[in-house]
Amino acid sequence: MLRAEDISMRYFRKTGQANHFYAVKGVSLALCPGEVTILTGRSGSGKTTLLHMLAGLLTPTGGRVLLDDTDLYALPDTELSRLRGAKFGVIPQGRSAVDTLTVLENVLLPGQLRGERGDAEGALRWLDALGIAHLKDARPAELSGGELRRMAIARALAGNPEVILADEPTGDLDDENTEAVLTLLRRRAAEAGKAVLLVTHDSEALPYGTRVYRMECGALSAL
Numbered sequence: 001m002l003r004a005e006d007i008s009m010r011y012f013r014k015t016g017q018a019n020h021f022y023a024v025k026g027v028s029l030a031l032c033p034g035e036v037t038i039l040t041g042r043s044g045s046g047k048t049t050l051l052h053m054l055a056g057l058l059t060p061t062g063g064r065v066l067l068d069d070t071d072l073y074a075l076p077d078t079e080l081s082r083l084r085g086a087k088f089g090v091i092p093q094g095r096s097a098v099d100t101l102t103v104l105e106n107v108l109l110p111g112q113l114r115g116e117r118g119d120a121e122g123a124l125r126w127l128d129a130l131g132i133a134h135l136k137d138a139r140p141a142e143l144s145g146g147e148l149r150r151m152a153i154a155r156a157l158a159g160n161p162e163v164i165l166a167d168e169p170t171g172d173l174d175d176e177n178t179e180a181v182l183t184l185l186r187r188r189a190a191e192a193g194k195a196v197l198l199v200t201h202d203s204e205a206l207p208y209g210t211r212v213y214r215m216e217c218g219a220l221s222a223l
Contacts, residue, residue: 002054002163002195003030007063009049009218023049025218026063031163031195036186038209039199039220046218047199048093048167054197055165056084067163085114089161091153093168093199097140103127104136107155119158126154129184131177145172153181157188164188164196170205182208 009024024046031037031054039047052058054065056072065072067087072080097106107127108118127133130150140148149172156164166185170178186208188194198205206212212223 001030001032002065002067004028004050004054005064005066007050007053007060007065009046009053009058010061022218024053024060027218027220028063029054029213029220031197033162033193033195034189035210036189036196036198036208038205038212039197039215040201040206040212040223041215043201045215047215049218050215050220051090051165051167051197051199055088055090056080057090082114085110085159087162089156089159089164091156091164091166091169093171095148096152097143097148099140102137102139103132103143103151106140106151107158110155111159114159123154123158126157127151130154131180146174146177149173150177150181153184157184162194164194165199166197167199168201169198170200170202178202178204 005028007024007027008022010020010022012020027050041047049058053060059073075083098109101109104120104123107123108120111118124133124136127136130153132147132150135143135147143151149169153169164185170181173181182205185196185198189196198209213220214223
């Protein structure tokens with residue numbers, strides 16, 4: 001289980017009436033194995049900031065993030081990086097491909113950076129499940145936005161992470177591929193016991209969630 005205990009992210013600024021503002025304030029949240037937790041809300045409400053803190057990528061200014069009994073931000077950087085690579089699969093919102101590598105090489109890269117040999121057959125199965133196995137030898141510049149997004153999803157899933165943190169994974173996707181991706185993420189939770197967090201603006205994603213939350217001005221509320 002991944003859980004946040006009263007985490008906040010406070011930023012300081014030099015101008016304005018207040019000298020700081022909260023991007024995330026006092027959020028407590030548990031991501032449980034076998035569940036899809038959906039987080040919705042307007043742009044700028046703090047959703048991506050919260051995801052980054054849960055992923056071990058952004059140190060909270062208050063509170064704790066724990067994977068089972070391990071306090072992520074109490075770990076040295078090298079240990080946190082190792083744990084993040086082994087346990088978390090992050091699907092980022094923006095473009096994250098390495099242009100000099102093929103699609104298959106991009107999917108295998110995280111495992112190779114962890115010193116693993118790389119499971120090409122497993123990576124190809126994920127590419128096939130997402131409908132882009134035929135592009136395995138293509139370079140990112142040859143892909144559409146939707147194909148790049150599906151490559152990023154395959155890369156996150158290929159390492160068999162315990163926690164999947166997806167930031168707008170259906171962006172750039174048509175209706176058919178949106179349904180395929182949402183179904184795939186729900187199956188990873190239900191059938192493989194993964195804990196999934198899905199950050200989305202897409203109302204079509206809401207029925208796929210075990211629990212649904214909304215963020216507004218950095219605060220979290222259940223729907």
